[in-house]
Amino acid sequence: MNLFPISFQQNLLPYDGELYYYPDFIGEDQGFTIFERLKDEIQWKQEPIMIFGKKVMQPRLTALYGDPQIPYGYSGIMMEPNSWTDLLLEIKLKIEEVARIKFTHVLLNYYRDGVDSMGWHRDNEKELGKNPTIGSVSFGAVRDFQFRHYISKSDKLNIPLQNGSFLLMSGSTQHHWEHQLPKRKKISGGRINLTFRKIIG
Ligand SMILES: O=C(O)CCC(=O)C(=O)O
Ligand SMILES: [Fe+2]
Numbered sequence: 001m002n003l004f005p006i007s008f009q010q011n012l013l014p015y016d017g018e019l020y021y022y023p024d025f026i027g028e029d030q031g032f033t034i035f036e037r038l039k040d041e042i043q044w045k046q047e048p049i050m051i052f053g054k055k056v057m058q059p060r061l062t063a064l065y066g067d068p069q070i071p072y073g074y075s076g077i078m079m080e081p082n083s084w085t086d087l088l089l090e091i092k093l094k095i096e097e098v099a100r101i102k103f104t105h106v107l108l109n110y111y112r113d114g115v116d117s118m119g120w121h122r123d124n125e126k127e128l129g130k131n132p133t134i135g136s137v138s139f140g141a142v143r144d145f146q147f148r149h150y151i152s153k154s155d156k157l158n159i160p161l162q163n164g165s166f167l168l169m170s171g172s173t174q175h176h177w178e179h180q181l182p183k184r185k186k187i188s189g190g191r192i193n194l195t196f197r198k199i200i201g
Pocket of ligand 2: 121122123179
């Protein structure tokens with residue numbers, strides 16, 4: 001496992017934010033095992049979101065786990081967190097060592113196949129504070145994760161997120177860069193992503 005702190009890692013963004021990628025963070029073998037466990041153990045749901053005032057089903061399954069006293073809302077829906085499981089706590093501890101902050105919640109996304117996706121957005125809800133640190137762990141099928149600069153739109157970055165990898169977004173990234181997980185219709189395998197967040201409350 002790569003436990004080098006942020007300071008030894010190269011920032012992948014050219015300007016206006018920070019992005020660090022640890023491809024071998026958990027490793028392939030353990031990655032697949034964890035994928036299967038999460039698929040079974042997590043209380044997955046397909047939730048609606050509001051887009052331009054309309055209720056639309058999300059093209060993926062989601063779940064929220066975290067400190068139970070703190071509710072968390074995004075895209076017009078409020079989610080009551082489930083209590084931490086042993087496995088989620090184990091992963092949280094691992095990434096807190098690298099991120100050097102304590103997370104309060106994890107938002108989980110299950111992309112059942114390449115048709116499931118997430119559109120362009122920034123993780124800039126008020127509850128996350130001014131410059132949120134977001135720790136993202138990936139299991140299962142490799143999917144492209146893309147960034148584009150919010151103003152220029154032409155500055156772009158594509159990272160195929162490996163099974164068992166860890167991606168850390170921090171600094172002013174959420175002000176200046178949007179990210180998405182586009183459809184990849186030829187991919188039949190599933191992917192589970194965990195984004196750990198700290199709610200300021
Ligand atoms: O699936 C991913 O890697 C990204 C998830 C994401 O951007 C989010 O949950 O806000
Ligand atoms: Fe996001």
